[in-house]
Amino acid sequence: MPVTSRGGGSAVDAAEPRRQPPNTQPGGKASAFCQILQSKRHSISPTSVGLPARGPSPGPRVTGLRQEDVAGLTNRSVATYARIESGASKPTPEYLRTLALLLRFKESEYVLASLELFGTEPAPLDPRAGLCVPSVWERAVDGQTEMAYVNDRCFNLAYWNRAFVSMFPSGHTPKNIMEWMCLSDEARDGVLLQWETQWAPRVFPQFHAALVAHPNDPVLASLRTRILADRRARRFFDYGDNTYIHPDGDRRPFLHPQRGTGWVTIVAAGPLSSPGARYTTLLFDES
Structure with a gap:
């Protein structure tokens, strides 16, 4: 039987609404940044970032980098990176740039992530950006x-x-x-x-x-x-x-x-x- 508050509602109703994780959209859907992060991580081969090739192993086949790979390559704990990718916490602007460079974000993806997370447009990832205009x-x-x-x-x-x-x-x-x-x-x-x-x-x-x-x-x-x-x-x-x-x-x-x-x-x-x-x-x- 639910506990009733003095106002007549249940204690569950009276409790403060649960806060939505900072990197998620209404309804709990992963933000664009989280989706980009996961997609890019899965698209990068370990050997392309200096890690050894992954040999056969039991269980589902893992494509791209694992969360622990990204964490190690960016000098963060696995828990810290996992929270960022899941939307439970937000990276600093400096760490966002580090991730974008490692995972090879497009300039447009980097801008979208920065606008979503911080509301500002960042300097280009590539210092040569803007020097080549598509034909x-x-x-x-x-x-x-x-x-x-x-x-x-x-x-x-x-x-x-x-x-x-x-x-x-x-x-x-x-x-x-x-x-x-x-x-x-x-x-x-x-x-x-x-x-x-x-x-x-x-x-x-x-x-x-x-x-x-x-x-x-x-x-x-x-x-x-x-x-x-x-x-x-x-x-x-x-x-x-x-x-x-x-x-x-x-x-x-x-x-x-x-x-x-x-x-x-x-x-x-x-x-x-x-x-x-x-x-x-x-x-x-x-x-």
Whole structure:
């Protein structure tokens, strides 16, 4: 017979609800992070991480790494790792990165896990992430009739279409679009109308943001040196509005070599598999 509380309900009803483990979804279902963790553990062969091959043994065949393998390789107890994989406890951001590197998370899986666990997007696992843009983006750019291009995280141009080439009076696309916007007289005194008031105050903060994200990148460091050596550019590098970090939706004056004076509306997006890269379309309207 259930014990009755003073309020008339049973003691079970009056008790505080059981807390849900931190890494589980409503109903007790394993979180996305736990599912990724288990899937990745089962997909990694012991020999690929320096462990001896597992010989025949009685009982069910074990594929991939065991929990004790992961625990040992990451200097944790088996109990600690088991609690994390089951959703009973949460890893620190540092241990999440350790697990992601060992178990070869994709960048997208790592971002999802960090957002789920901590609500923040982490720095890429691979320091080279954002330097290689998948070739499928070349087809996407070629199919665009407006001026369009894709640059990597250092602003080096990866792909562009014919319409984009037509915006350069010289007929040649630059290697680095940020360098062209900041330092080229073709841009500053020609194509990018009202450069000092409409373009430079919005371009240099984007470069600042890239430097903050990748302070040791040699391409960005070299460009910074050249900007600081250019008196006209340095003024904006030192005193620009660093709260402005993307151009999506902007409308700016523009001189097209073939179509004349007008305005471009900038539409910016990012290849999700290449952090920091950007896909930009310039919608030109004649004045």
